[in-house]
Amino acid sequence: MSKVKICTRFAPSPTGSMHIGNLRTAFYAYALAKHSNGDFILRIEDTDKKREKEGGVEDIKRLLGIFNIKWDEFYVQSERLDLYNKAAERLVKEGRAFYCQCEAKNAKEDGFSKDLRDPCRDKNLTSGAIKLKVPDNEGVGFTDFVINKKVSWSTNIVGDATLLKTDKFPTYHLAVVVDDNDMKISHVLRGHDWMPSTPIHLLVYKYLGFDVPQIGHLTDIMDPDGGKLSKRKGSTSVQGLLDEGYLPDALFNFVILLGWAPKNNQELFNLNSFVKDFDQSGFQKSNPVFNRDKLDWFNGQYIRKLSIEELINKLNLENTSKNKSIVSLIQDRIKKLSDFNSLTSFFFEKPEVDTKLFGENYKKHLRKAIEGIQSERDLMEVVKENDFKTGDFFMDLRIAITGVKFTPPINESIAILGKEEGLARLNKFI
Ligand code: GLU
Numbered sequence: 001m002s003k004v005k006i007c008t009r010f011a012p013s014p015t016g017s018m019h020i021g022n023l024r025t026a027f028y029a030y031a032l033a034k035h036s037n038g039d040f041i042l043r044i045e046d047t048d049k050k051r052e053k054e055g056g057v058e059d060i061k062r063l064l065g066i067f068n069i070k071w072d073e074f075y076v077q078s079e080r081l082d083l084y085n086k087a088a089e090r091l092v093k094e095g096r097a098f099y100c101q102c103e104a105k106n107a108k109e110d111g112f113s114k115d116l117r118d119p120c121r122d123k124n125l126t127s128g129a130i131k132l133k134v135p136d137n138e139g140v141g142f143t144d145f146v147i148n149k150k151v152s153w154s155t156n157i158v159g160d161a162t163l164l165k166t167d168k169f170p171t172y173h174l175a176v177v178v179d180d181n182d183m184k185i186s187h188v189l190r191g192h193d194w195m196p197s198t199p200i201h202l203l204v205y206k207y208l209g210f211d212v213p214q215i216g217h218l219t220d221i222m223d224p225d226g227g228k229l230s231k232r233k234g235s236t237s238v239q240g241l242l243d244e245g246y247l248p249d250a251l252f253n254f255v256i257l258l259g260w261a262p263k264n265n266q267e268l269f270n271l272n273s274f275v276k277d278f279d280q281s282g283f284q285k286s287n288p289v290f291n292r293d294k295l296d297w298f299n300g301q302y303i304r305k306l307s308i309e310e311l312i313n314k315l316n317l318e319n320t321s322k323n324k325s326i327v328s329l330i331q332d333r334i335k336k337l338s339d340f341n342s343l344t345s346f347f348f349e350k351p352e353v354d355t356k357l358f359g360e361n362y363k364k365h366l367r368k369a370i371e372g373i374q375s376e377r378d379l380m381e382v383v384k385e386n387d388f389k390t391g392d393f394f395m396d397l398r399i400a401i402t403g404v405k406f407t408p409p410i411n412e413s414i415a416i417l418g419k420e421e422g423l424a425r426l427n428k429f430i
Pocket of ligand 1: 011012013045176189190191194
């Protein structure tokens with residue numbers, strides 16, 4: 001028997017800026033398909049028009065593009081309403097769903113009925129919203145391929161979910177089943193928060209006579225302080241993290257290891273090596289923690305791998321010889337691109353110096369430094385000759401030149417600034 005082609009999809013709703021958890025789902029779904037030369041589909045789930053954000057679709061495409069994720073097929077649910085309407089009407093005809101005219105009144109915020117069994121279910125109405133007629137006392141279940149466990153429910157806890165709204169738009173529950181079937185999705189991969197919807201979907205699959213695909217729910221990404229990931233300590237949106245100065249390569253590498261691990265201890269992955277090594281059994285069962293220090297570490301690794309030219313480009317700098325020298329001086333020292341400005345602003349403008357930062361001997365230190373620089377001597381010799389404390393001497397020099405205590409190496413910095421500018425900054429204080 002020939003193996004069924006693997007086909008996965010990423011199915012975001014264009015309702016806001018893409019979260020790091022969604023990006024992770026996209027990477028895993030992509031790798032799962034591409035590892036076996038399968039297809040990866042991008043499907044926009046835009047059936048909730050009220051929550052849609054303008055430019056949301058373009059944004060999703062742009063962000064996936066930044067990470068080189070390419071899709072084989074592309075669909076937009078709002079362009080496929082016919083399909084969902086037909087499926088819903090069929091379910092009514094076959095006694096598996098019913099028209100309801102108290103949809104809004106009887107709906108909680110998440111779209112579920114306030115009562116599990118809807119008052120309209122036995123009224124035989126002929127128009128309105130369409131809801132699933134959930135049977136009592138039955139079991140529904142599936143084996144989750146991420147956590148590798150059988151999950152089951154009694155239908156007694158499953159509500160008569162809305163499938164089609166009065167505006168003829170489907171809800172997620174109907175559209176997801178119709179589309180996953182229509183698009184021949186072999187593996188459905190989604191976040192753990194969708195687990196409560198799965199029993200509804202399983203009933204819809206059954207009543208529409210569709211084969212149930214493999215379904216897997218990814219772990220939740222946790223905050224280092226406990227609980228689900230929150231924005232307290234910085235951005236958790238993909239764009240926000242890019243804006244903070246994380247490189248796409250670093251973000252990719254960090255994200256794929258939040259919930260998946262290779263068989264060996266390899267840590268550095270790019271898209272190609274991840275696809276090649278991807279293996280479903282690498283999905284972790286416990287919730288990963290979003291560790292920013294680890295992300296910083298990855299980012300540092302990828303910044304060091306860049307050529308000076310590449311780094312100049314990423315920093316949006318002009319390719320001048322001064323910029324090249326500055327960039328090579330800080331390449332080993334920055335964790336994020338956004339560290340660049342604070343570390344190097346003194347090269348581009350005269351610093352504001354708080355004289356309280358100087359040590360008590362600063363005048364003596366600066367005077368001797370000026371003499372040393374003028375006669376092009378090694379400043380270490382100046383320190384020894386005058387019996388200065390090395391740390392104190394260079395700290396005063398650093399503060400006078402840069403205004404701050406943490407900077408790139410000061411000798412090299414003065415060389416880049418130029419002797420004249422260096423001397424001018426020192427002379428100001430004596
Ligand atoms: N539209 C859902 C989301 O935004 C998709 C869930 C699924 O993949 O089934 O995450």
